[in-house]
Amino acid sequence: MLKPQIIFLSLFLFLFACKPSIDSDEKTTPVEVTEEAIDETVPLLEINLAHAKEEGALSTTEIVNVSFDPVFKRAKKYEAIPLKPYLEKLITASNLDTANTEIIFLCKDGYNPGMPLSKVINNEPYLAIRDLDASEGKNWMDTLQGKWNPFYLIWTNHSKGDKGYTWPYGLAHLQFKASDAAYKDAMPIDKEMVAGFELYKEKCMKCHSMNMVGGVMGPEMNVPKNITEYWQVADIKAFVKNPYSYRYNSKMPPVAGLKDEELEVIMEYISYMKGQKIELD
Numbered sequence: 001m002l003k004p005q006i007i008f009l010s011l012f013l014f015l016f017a018c019k020p021s022i023d024s025d026e027k028t029t030p031v032e033v034t035e036e037a038i039d040e041t042v043p044l045l046e047i048n049l050a051h052a053k054e055e056g057a058l059s060t061t062e063i064v065n066v067s068f069d070p071v072f073k074r075a076k077k078y079e080a081i082p083l084k085p086y087l088e089k090l091i092t093a094s095n096l097d098t099a100n101t102e103i104i105f106l107c108k109d110g111y112n113p114g115m116p117l118s119k120v121i122n123n124e125p126y127l128a129i130r131d132l133d134a135s136e137g138k139n140w141m142d143t144l145q146g147k148w149n150p151f152y153l154i155w156t157n158h159s160k161g162d163k164g165y166t167w168p169y170g171l172a173h174l175q176f177k178a179s180d181a182a183y184k185d186a187m188p189i190d191k192e193m194v195a196g197f198e199l200y201k202e203k204c205m206k207c208h209s210m211n212m213v214g215g216v217m218g219p220e221m222n223v224p225k226n227i228t229e230y231w232q233v234a235d236i237k238a239f240v241k242n243p244y245s246y247r248y249n250s251k252m253p254p255v256a257g258l259k260d261e262e263l264e265v266i267m268e269y270i271s272y273m274k275g276q277k278i279e280l281d
């Protein structure tokens, strides 16, 4: 199915790319949009949240209570901007198919977690701009004040144990992609590897890209070299469990709640992907 926004975007890019030849004497062929011409991995829409705020689209703030904030592991209170009304406007304006759209939250530090748009709008997402526990004149409790800006994503309708919600700080951009295309290049062809892919998506992808799909906080796992082509699998497993046992100042936190069997399945998937590399330009 061709999505109108993709057609629009592709048409725009196509016209843009072709612009110089319009002025030349060459005969110009009419623009024809074919399915092949469309790159489905292109975002349907990308929003710079700070710009949206400057333009007044994210101006209302409220004082909101969070019953369990997983970053602080307790109840918290914030001054925050409701995100849902803004998302609803974007959905209408850009004709987004809520059932088949993934939001990728792009953060300043390269942490890029994703969530289905339907799940996001079924809850109450807010963009926190101030932690009410912070001392007078400060917006955040942390000594690293800047790391929370421009926004910290929080959820008011969330209790301890609710799965699949992400709480990123330093949130700067929202990217919308068609769900079936969003992770395409990282999906294994072999169906037996899908379980490993799903686990990788949950536990690693927000920080590590696979075939350039995913976060950029940690290194890419497959191109041009698959991580298993230069790290021993046993070392990777030990590193994931405790990065500080390899590098005292590692920027990778130990992956919480990861069972040995799960890591095994993730490793099989990562290693399998060396046979499914994307081509680099």
Ligand code: HEC
Pocket: 200, 203, 204, 205, 206, 207, 208, 217, 218, 219, 227, 231, 236, 239, 240, 243, 247, 249, 250, 251, 252, 253, 255, 258, 266
């Ligand atoms: C919160 C982000 C985050 C998550 C989640 C994460 N990583 Fe990392 N990872 C990093 C960062 C940052 C590095 C950079 C290395 C350093 O600072 O020591 C790294 C480094 C690595 C390395 C070493 C590569 C190298 O050459 O330095 C491996 C292997 C690795 N990660 C595997 C994994 C796997 C497998 C998972 C999922 C089970 C995972 N990571 C989850 C952030 C993350």
